[in-house]
Amino acid sequence: MKNIKDYNxxxxxxxxxxxxxxxxxxxxxxxxxLYSSGKMPGIAHLYIGEEAVAxxxxxxxxxxxxxxxxxxxxxxxxxxxxxxKKMMAEVLGKETxxxxxxxxxxxxxxxxxxxxGANGIVGAGIPIATGSGYSAKIRGTDQVTVAFFGDAASxxxxxxxxxxxAAAWKLPVIYVCENNLYxxxxxxxxxxxxxxxxxxxxxxxxxxxxVDGNDVLEVYRVTKEAVERARNKMGPTLIECKTYRWKGHHxxxxxxxxxxxxxxxxxxxxxxxxxxRERLLKENIFTRNEVVLFENKAKEMxxxxxxxxxNSSFPEKEEAYEDIFMN
Amino acid sequence: xxxxxxxxxxxxxxxxxxxxxxxVILMGEDVGIKGGNFGQAVGLYKKYGEWRVKDTPISENSFxxxxxxxxxxxxxxxxxxxxxxxLMLALDQIGNQAAKIRYMSGGQAKxxxxxxxxxxxxxSTAAQHSQSLQALVCHIPGLKVVMPxxxxxxxxxxxxxxxxxxxxxxxxxxxxxxxxxxxPEGEYVIxxxxxxxxxxxxxxxxxxxxxxxxxxxxxAEELTKxxxxxxxxxxxxxxxxxxxxxxxxxxxxxxxxxxxxxxxRCGVAGEIAMSVLEDVFYHLNAPIERLTTANVxxxxxxxxxxxxxxxxxxIYQRAKKMVRG
Numbered sequence: 001m002k003n004i005k006d007y008n009x010x011x012x013x014x015x016x017x018x019x020x021x022x023x024x025x026x027x028x029x030x031x032x033x034l035y036s037s038g039k040m041p042g043i044a045h046l047y048i049g050e051e052a053v054a055x056x057x058x059x060x061x062x063x064x065x066x067x068x069x070x071x072x073x074x075x076x077x078x079x080x081x082x083x084x085k086k087m088m089a090e091v092l093g094k095e096t097x098x099x100x101x102x103x104x105x106x107x108x109x110x111x112x113x114x115x116x117g118a119n120g121i122v123g124a125g126i127p128i129a130t131g132s133g134y135s136a137k138i139r140g141t142d143q144v145t146v147a148f149f150g151d152a153a154s155x156x157x158x159x160x161x162x163x164x165x166a167a168a169w170k171l172p173v174i175y176v177c178e179n180n181l182y183x184x185x186x187x188x189x190x191x192x193x194x195x196x197x198x199x200x201x202x203x204x205x206x207x208x209x210x211v212d213g214n215d216v217l218e219v220y221r222v223t224k225e226a227v228e229r230a231r232n233k234m235g236p237t238l239i240e241c242k243t244y245r246w247k248g249h250h251x252x253x254x255x256x257x258x259x260x261x262x263x264x265x266x267x268x269x270x271x272x273x274x275x276x277r278e279r280l281l282k283e284n285i286f287t288r289n290e291v292v293l294f295e296n297k298a299k300e301m302x303x304x305x306x307x308x309x310x311n312s313s314f315p316e317k318e319e320a321y322e323d324i325f326m327n
Numbered sequence: 328x329x330x331x332x333x334x335x336x337x338x339x340x341x342x343x344x345x346x347x348x349x350x351v352i353l354m355g356e357d358v359g360i361k362g363g364n365f366g367q368a369v370g371l372y373k374k375y376g377e378w379r380v381k382d383t384p385i386s387e388n389s390f391x392x393x394x395x396x397x398x399x400x401x402x403x404x405x406x407x408x409x410x411x412x413x414l415m416l417a418l419d420q421i422g423n424q425a426a427k428i429r430y431m432s433g434g435q436a437k438x439x440x441x442x443x444x445x446x447x448x449x450x451s452t453a454a455q456h457s458q459s460l461q462a463l464v465c466h467i468p469g470l471k472v473v474m475p476x477x478x479x480x481x482x483x484x485x486x487x488x489x490x491x492x493x494x495x496x497x498x499x500x501x502x503x504x505x506x507x508x509x510x511p512e513g514e515y516v517i518x519x520x521x522x523x524x525x526x527x528x529x530x531x532x533x534x535x536x537x538x539x540x541x542x543x544x545x546x547a548e549e550l551t552k553x554x555x556x557x558x559x560x561x562x563x564x565x566x567x568x569x570x571x572x573x574x575x576x577x578x579x580x581x582x583x584x585x586x587x588x589x590x591x592r593c594g595v596a597g598e599i600a601m602s603v604l605e606d607v608f609y610h611l612n613a614p615i616e617r618l619t620t621a622n623v624x625x626x627x628x629x630x631x632x633x634x635x636x637x638x639x640x641x642i643y644q645r646a647k648k649m650v651r652g
Contacts, residue, residue, distance in 0.1 A: 131396020
């Protein structure tokens with residue numbers, strides 16, 4: 001394993017990465033609380049355990065770049081710097097939420113930060129991201145687009161169709177597969193013959209990279225190379241991040257009957273946040289006090305977001321008729 | 328006025344808009360070198376190059392999604408779906424994505440996307456290349472739906488579609504592409520949601536979608552010989568629908584016949600009837616009727632296909648029966 005300093009990150013970047021992962025974890029722990037106490041309508045799909053993917057990837061993006069998110073999208077939004085207050089308000093269906101309460105947890109979007117929607121249809125963001133790449137090419141900018149999607153989405157037609165076009169036309173898109181091994185209860189190993197998803201890159205003659213999705217620095221490193229390729233008009237890259245969701249598919253699914261206790265325990269021991277914290281201390285990047293300060297700050301931000309969301313009003317019922325068409 | 332084909336009118340609309348705005352692009356199967364499967368993009372590839380006029384692989388769902396992504400990030404794409412039958416392959420990107428992203432994001436997204444496709448029977452192309460599936464997309468909130476009746480209408484309405492900041496489904500009629508029509512010289516646009524009255528009348532209102540508005544006009548000429556004075560309305564756009572013009576007309580004539588080439592069940596004709604009924608009920612002299620395609624897959628043999636097509640003769644017969652009993 002390389003040392004942290006080998007990644008050429010500034011101290012502030014490293015602290016942002018750690019705090020980014022913490023914000024995701026604490027935000028989602030709060031969502032669990034809200035759901036369990038009956039304060040949250042509907043459901044949410046939790047990203048706990050996969051935080052290193054979003055943070056490692058998005059550390060390479062600017063606000064003028066683009067990304068498409070998924071039903072499991074809180075992490076992507078937070079990693080791209082979205083407003084936690086507006087996110088929490090959306091989760092609770094409030095008028096102050098990102099989508100004025102019309103999207104909920106599954107559809108939080110922040111177009112000002114390049115997040116082109118979070119999708120309830122598995123694999124549907126992949127062509128949208130591809131089009132964002134096409135747009136950058138036509139408009140002559142150096143913007144890149146990341147398509148986040150899960151292992152299950154790699155078996156949708158959109159995966160094949162989109163990467164085929166991106167490869168043929170050398171589009172600046174990075175396809176990031178968050179392989180958490182399960183599509184709801186279905187084990188990817190039972191419905192797919194290949195061990196890895198990244199090997200499918202061979203079919204399109206583009207680079208296919210496999211990375212430990214629980215190692216934020218490695219995710220950062222491989223994405224950086226892919227982003228450079230994209231900005232240099234060398235075309236798309238497929239990155240497969242091996243990771244695991246600690247919780248069930250959604251709130252309310254214990255995620256137990258289809259996954260062994262041993263497997264769940266093994267992955268929890270590989271917590272992306274805990275291992276990064278240990279390295280920060282061991283390699284003397286930050287002191288214990290500094291790390292605790294980051295943690296307290298992140299917790300405080302989530303509490304503020306919650307307070308904002310709870311004190312916000314629900315939308316008026318007339319709001320249901322707004323935003324269908326742009327005038 | 329000049330005389331050009333329906334296909335040429337469409338290519339002129341696209342050409343003028345591509346010239347006017349460099350963010351307009353055209354994408355789809357065979358829109359490049361071939362100039363569109365029906366000749367509706369001839370010359371554009373040569374003029375604008377392979378990136379703004381893009382031939383795609385046969386991947387309808389994803390190239391519609393690609394155009395949606397491009398629309399969200401600054402382009403104004405026109406995407407070509409060769410037959411409305413093929414809309415089914417792209418229904419997720421059309422119905423769940425393009426139609427919903429503005430709403431789901433609380434109004435953050437802007438979707439300047441035009442989806443052109445074709446409808447219509449009469450070419451012996453059987454069950455998967457002949458359908459008129461306008462009802463399918465009318466059902467989904469968030470999509471505008473346009474059905475031009477002639478070349479001149481197609482040109483003006485397509486230009487409006489391309490300039491619209493919402494997803495628009497534009498239905499061209501396959502039988503029309505090679506027909507020559509009079510089209511105004513110079514630039515013009517036709518607004519959405521404003522129906523056109525092709526002929527004034529007092530005995531019956533006939534609403535015809537797409538080229539059936541013109542067939543209704545032909546039927547009206549025959550009806551005149553019988554002393555029946557029909558009013559002919561082309562709604563132009565189904566979403567938004569100009570209910571007001573239809574309601575005013577029916578209040579005057581007391582009779583309404585709606586003609587649409589889609590299937591009857593859950594179709595456009597039934598929808599138009601119901602959407603005006605409560606406003607015209609007490610003015611009606613006869614029940615509202617509809618002339619559509621029967622609820623059967625479109626057959627291949629002309630012997631089977633032609634009897635199914637709503638045409639000017641059927642319109643004439645039905646309208647006459649409604650007025651004379």
